[in-house]
Amino acid sequence: MKPNHNNNMPQLGGKRPKFNIYWVWMILAVVILSWGLLGNEKVTHTTTWDGVKEMIEKGDLQKIVVVNKETAEVYLKPDKVASYSDRKEYKGITEQGPQFSFNIGSLDYFQHNLENAQTEYDQEVPLSFETRRNIWGDAFTLIFPILILVGIWWFLWRGMSRGNNGGGGGIFSVGKAKAQMFDKDANVNITFKDVAGLEEAKVEIMEIVDFLKNPGKYSDLGGKIPKGALLVGPPGTGKTLLAKAVAGEANVPFFSISGSDFVEMFVGVGASRVRDLFRQAKEKAPCIVFIDEIDAIGRARSKNVGYSSNDERENTLNQLLTEMDGFGTNAGVIVLAATNRADILDKALLRAGRFDRQINVELPDLKERREIFDVHLKNLKLDPKLDRDFLARQTPGFSGADIANVCNEAALIAARNNKKQVEKEDFLSAIDRIIGGLERKNKIIIPSEKRTIAYHEAGHATVSWVLEHANPLIKVTIIPRGKALGAAWYLPEERQITTKEQMLDEMAAILGGRASELLNFGKVSTGALNDLERVTKQAYAMVAYYGMSSEVGNLSFYDSTGQNDMALTKPYSERTAQEIDAEVKKLIDGAFQRSLETLEKHRAGLTQLAELLLEREVIFAEDLEKIFGKRKGEIRKELEVKIEEPLNSEPSAE
Structure with missing residues (x-):
């Protein structure tokens, strides 16, 4: 077998390089520059008038030519060239002139000097004048601006053509929809298995996906697929994640776009993009269109016609309404949308035939939080003893995004402390960090202020522990966090309705800090600002929203549509406003009086708790149980369990 001697030779197989218009421009530029700089170059030496005068004296000059009244070209006699070419400084001189050149300065002065030199040395030197044009300079001055304009025009036309062909650039592509399309070939790894909780929402969404996969199952019974579904819920609950799961599960094209992508500074662009989006969707039908944050274009239209002569957002909304359910047919296009502000959406957008379903994506309950923790804890190196049910109980009111943040923050805290695994304390620190902010242990607090803070927080803890319907306490600290100088953490019950008694107990617990300051020091401080704000809002809600006042009665001035946000007047009279106030x-006065009475009754425990706080800076529910005993609510629950146990037990054989 012969050895291969061409192993080091580059392989010339494959496609040849494609022709590029830039090559033509580069070659043309090089040719022009080379021709202009090197085409007619002659070897001439620069000299001065003194040198020329010496040549006149020797009788070596044949003639002098003045070019453009600026430069004099000096020609030697043919028989005198050899005497100059032998010199080192004049190397390269040829018989074909001119051999020298110099700048004459003033033409009159030069002619005068030349006449004097000819008279002095009795030599006659012919003098002539020429006007020469710089062909390349003039051509460059004339052609270069034209080339620039042609180049700009070509680039714009090329961009416009690319935009018309569906590309992302181009001046004409401003009206094109910026939707991102996912089809069966796209690598979308999120499925419904990755969406923890949201069982009810997944049932309705999965029904839409199943209709696209098996349309005959529904059409045989005369059923029609919903035209649209609106995902409504607080931020971070998983609305966009649910849409991503639909993109991963559905075997049909999936268009994803944000509501803000429709709005531009140009008039008519939003409506044009809506038309283009649904045009693409109809071409790919059956398909799904997902519009995230639809409130950016779906806000209720203003009734003030004279407010704006041309409202771009309203034009965009009108076009969206027409495309979703207008005169034309829109079969096979399902619209999914997500928002956390459904109350401000236009009623025409929410009607049946456009969004047939409103799917509520609420904050997760205890079971769902457990499932969400299971998803986010997969990639963490955890302590084997970690109780995930405990984490779910410690995070009431947390959304899925909050739980993901807790898991990530716990891992960062564990790494900061050089731990090999994430433990229970790291998760508790992460929850505290997210709720209250970062600890500021280096903040300097004078002893008198620290004592006031301790009694303030002890007042909250005491009243919330003693009153039956107040939220049970978890932890109290006087270590500054964020803007707060102290904090108390509670574990609110997960209830669907709240009674008046429960709200009054919570108000008394909120005012426990101010009452403790007044009871122990005889004066109050600014530390209760947040407490007063919360209790005032809750009291107004009880009177004006929930109808929990005997004087005002069963009236509610709450506006669930959000239309009163723009109103300039209150929905009640001045007399009613005085009654509400x-x-x-x-x-509030009654709740504050209850706090004072409760603290006065348990003053010894309050003092013991405050001193313990000053000593340890952090106390837990176990410490309160040692001082005050078990809470009334806990005792009542234990009694209910003991009463129910015999009823639920199996009858004995005897």
């Missing part, structure tokens, strides 16, 4: 003050 009086009832609110009555509720």
Whole structure:
């Protein structure tokens, strides 16, 4: 077998390089520059008038030619060239002139000097004048601007053509939809298995996906696929994640776009993009269109016609309404949308035939939080003893995004402490960090202020522990966090409705800090600002929203549509406003008096708790149980369990 001597030779197989218009421009530029700089170059030496005068004296000059009244070209006699070419400084001189050149300065002065030199040395040197044009300079001055304009025009036309062909650039592509399309070939790894909780929402969404996969199952019974589904819920609950799961599960094209992508500074662009989006969707039908944050274009239309002569957002909304359910047919296009502000959406957008279903994606309950923790804890190196049910119980009111943040923050805290695994304390620290902010242990607090803070937080803890319907306490600290100088963490019950008694107990617990300051020091401080804000809002809600006042009665001035946000007047009279204010003050004064009475009754425990806080800076529910005993609510629950146990037990054989 012969050895291969061409192993080091490059392989010339494959496609040849494609022709590129840039090559033509580069070659043309090189040719022009080379021709202009090197085409007619002659070897001439620069000299001065003194040198020329010496040549006149020797009788070596044949003639002098003045070019453009600026430069003099000096020609030697043919028989005198050899005497100059032998010199080192004049190397390269040829018989074909001119051999020298110099700048004459003033033409009159040069002619005068030349006449004097000819008279002095009795030599006659012919003098002539020429006007020469710089062909390349003039051509460059004339052609270069034209080339620039042609180049700009070509680039714009090329961009416009690319935009018309569906590309992302181009001046004409401003009206094109910026939707991202996912089809069966796209690598979307998120499925419904990755969406923890949201069981009810997944049932309705999966039904739409199943209709696209098996349309005959529904059409045989006369059923029609819903035209649209609106995902509604607080931020971070998984609305966009649910849409991603639909993209991963559906075997049909999936268009994803944000509501803000429709709005531009140009008039008519939003409506044009809506038309283009549905045009693409109809070409790919059956398909799904997902519009995230639809409230950017779906806000209720203004009734003030004279407010704006041309409202771009309203034009975009009108076009969306027409495309979803207008005169034309729109079969096979399902619209999914997500928002956390459904109350401000236009009623025409929410009607049946456009969004047939509103799917509520609420904050997860205890079971769903457990499932969400299971998803986010997969990639963490955990302590084997970690109780995930405990984590779910410690995070009431947390959304899926909050739980993901807790898991990530716990891993960062564990790494900061050089741990090999993430433990229970790291998760508790992460929850505290997210709720209250970062600890500021280096903040300097004088002893008198620290004592006030301790008694303030002890007042909250005491009242919330003693009153039956107040939220049970978890932890109290006087270590500054964020903007707060102290904090108390509670574990609110997960209930669907709240009674008046429960709200009054919570108000008394909120005012426990102010009451403790007044009871122990005889004066109050600014530390209760947040407490007063919360209790005032809750009291107004009880009177004006929930109808929990005997004077005002069963009236509610709450506007679920959100239309009153723009109103300039209140939905009640001045007399009613005075009654509401009086009832609110009555509720707050009553709650404050209950706090004072409760703290006075348990003053010894309050003092013991405050001193323990000053000593340890952090106390837990176990410490309160040692001081005050078990809470009334806990005792009542234990009694209910003991009563129910015999009823649920199996009858004995005897």
